Amino acid sequence: MTYALSVTLSRAEWSERARAHADRVDVWIQPHLARRLRGEKHPVHDFLFTYYSQRPTALRRWHPGYGVQLADAPEYAALKGYSRASPVAPASSLDELVETPVTISSLDELVETPVTISQRYLDSQRPVLERIRTLLAATLGRPANLGCFGLHEWAMVYRGNPAASGAENAMRHDWPLRLGGPATDEVVENHRIGCSHFDAFRFFTEPARPLNTLHPGREDRPDFEQPGCLHAGMDLYKHAFRLTPLIPSELVADAFALAWDIRILDMRAAPYDFTGVTLDPTGEPWSPVSIETAEGKATYAAAQRGFAERGAPIRERLVAECDRLLAQPPAPEADGEQAHAET
Secondary structure (H helix, E strand, O other), X not given: OEEEOOEEEOHHHHHHHHHHHHHHHHHHHHHHHHHHHHOOOOOOOOHHHHOOOOOHHHHHOOOOOOOEEEOOOHHHOOOOOEEEOOOOOOOOOOOOOEEEOXXXXXXXXXXXXXXEEOHHHHHHOHHHHHHHHHHHHHHHOOOOOOOOOOHHHHHOOOOOOOOOOOOOOOOOOOOOEOOOHHHHHHHHHOOOEOOOOHHHHOOOOOOOHHHEOOOOOOOOHHHOOOOOOHXXXXXXXXXXXXXXXOOOHHHHHHHHHHHXXXXXXXXXXXXXXXXXXXXXXXXXXXXXXXOOOHHHHHHHHHHHHHHHHHHHHXXXXXXXXXXXHHOOOOOOOOOOOOOOOOO
């Protein structure tokens, strides 16, 4: 059994959307792949392809999201979450699911039978949807805090020892500190550290951890995350690709574009000296945002405010997608359909 849905895209229609998506993300992906082929690392951009687990090829692959059938799309049939569906007469809405047996009697019919994201796969992802929605909704309900000034990156090297074997004491990048070690430590000591993001806080050096006025944990993220946090903004991309293929890839690309720009600010405000590094896709040279100065703080806070404003509609769209997906009725227990593993 599968669930036949009312919206079907022809091959010409979905191919055009897939091509537009690939063209859009290629401005970020292709320079990264070229560097990787040459064995080169980039201290700013690699993060979005290495820290986050989404492979560039997976980011490049377009998905329509749950509730859309793709006609003449055999290349999607074996991908994670997809199954064959039967075309039906148009229903009144995407939410109207029709349980329809699929009987395929020939190779031509196999090619012509549309594919769609299965109800069974959606059901398997409900815990993930609920967890992501809880976090995003809690974050949406808070005002943006614009007073952290990116000091989380400084706390990650505070009194650090580049020769130390322990990850908690090792330097985060093989680049020199812009102010040198002692002056960098002094900046940390002379500022209030208020990092609300667990995945930043967990990389603080041991001497820096007690300096943080907040102590976010892995399990209590919804109690701490706020929309002004750069890492919470970048994580919108993480949440979006985690919901792939259930949500449209256009939304994933919007989240990635935001994360790309946030990452640049994150590393411009970091304590490292990245002189000589150029930024994709503009070729602009890296320059620091000197958050130890009043001017640098103002620059950082203004950019942070802009990212919070850009992130709000993306966060809202992700919550809306979670609500739409969670509202779908579960498949009957008798339906033995299994989600395909991605190849």
